Amino acid sequence: MHFNKKLIKAALPVFFTAGIIASSSVYAEAAVDENALKREISQAEYHLREFEKEVEQQRGGEKQVYRSKKTALDRIQQLKLKYPDDPRVEELFQRTKTALMKSKGDFTKVDPSWLKYKENESALKKIIAETSRNEWDNLLKKYGDSIIDKEFPIPDTGKVMLPDIQDKMVLLKDVRYPDNQFYGGTGEYVWHGAPSSGYYFVALDRRQLLGPYEAVKRYRRSVDTELADITKYTILGRITDITAEIPSADIKKVGTHQTGWVVEPVAVYVQDHVMAVYDPDKESSGVFAGESKVAEIKNSWFTYREIPNDVTPEKLTEIFMMAIKEKNYDLYVACINPQWASTPKSNALLRYHWDLHQERFHKEYVHATFDKAHPIEVIKGFNGSDEQENFFLDEDQKEILKKTQGELVETVVVDSRAFNENGKQIGSPHPHKLIRKNGGRWYIDDYAARF
Secondary structure, eight states: OOOOHHHHHHHHHHHHHHHHHHHHHHHHHHHSOHHHHHHHHHHHHHHHHHHHHHHHHHTTOOOSOOTTHHHHHHHHHHHHHHOTTOHHHHHHHHHHHHHHHHHTOOBOOOOGGGGHHHHHHHHHHHHHHHHHHHHHHHHHHHTGGGBOSOSSSOOOTTTSOHHHHTTOEEEEEEEETTTTEEEOSSOEEEEEEETTTEEEEEEOSSHHHHHHHHHHHHHHHHTOGGGGGOOEEEEEEEEEEEEEEOOOOSSSOOSOOEEEEEEEEEEEEETTTEEEEEOTTSTTSEEETTHHHHHHHHHTTOSOSSOOTTOOHHHHHHHHHHHHHTTOHHHHHHHBOGGGGSSHHHHHHHHHHHHHHHHHHHHTOSEEEEOOOOOOEEEESOOSOOHHHHHHOOHHHHHHHHHHSOSOEEEEEEEEEEEOTTSBBOSSOEEEEEEEETTOOOEESOTTOOO
């Protein structure tokens, strides 16, 4: 048999190329081990499901650490890079994108009305600041001639006699209260000064300081939440005495006695915020500048002024939130279970948590929305709402139980979702427990709960 050498020579490249293609195809098929790929996908999906569960448990909130996140992302990233065109891998990739976004917390569009309370507060702060500045300037003019020339060094207690300086006025700047409060041998004081420049002892065991200081606290509580962190005050006071004390808060005094002038406050000033004066005719012995205007101005802000007797749990929780945001303390108290406002101690706790709520609505979140209330639970008495019990009880038996089971007490929970001023949900939803008795009005029972 004879072969055409030219034909063989021409066919060799074709067979060679075909062989390469065929071997490449076989290699590509062999490169994808389907069983191994299925195992990789299964393992990656397991970790993704764990991550998705963690995200779901946050109910729109953001968690500091997700236990399954890193492993899930690592495995699915490797799969996507290795098998970019596999539809099963693509499905996992898309699920991961969705879970990752949800893990960062829910977002919503911010309604401008959510921030209205901050605008109102800012406007009122400017009014009180201007009123305070004017009244402070007038006070300095009134006592101008009797105010000693300079604060430090103090008039030399070794050379100046009390009759020479008694009833003179002194302007003390950056007085630290309550930081410098102490109990001395001759009374309770706030020390101001240093051994090198001398000391003033601001009398604290009289209403002249406590009255204005409590007025400043009322201002903070009713107008200006940002004042909460201020601990330094300017005090205009009258020199009334001379004494020697060890200016230390320690029970066991350390140091030497320091001679200084006793100062009885006339006014307390926080620059750019508020001025308060001692007023013996006021019930609390003090008043801040413009205090008489505050109630009238704030009344025009209020979204709610009273609570309907048929208020729903969801609506009451909203009213409670708005009372806090709009600084309506009376409405805040009216929302709360009356038993939590029955003693001086319980009322002090109401004010304490009021302050915490104020800070949160200025530093953490600006608004909250409310989910539908959970089913009502009866914790005492009988109301005939249990369908399974009703299957067995006739009407006469129900009436007997209503009369004999005593006071009816019901509770319900409403979940709130808080958002910051960028529309991001802050944390997971928080439960708020409400209570009502004998079918009456609903009240907030756990008023300390954050939104």
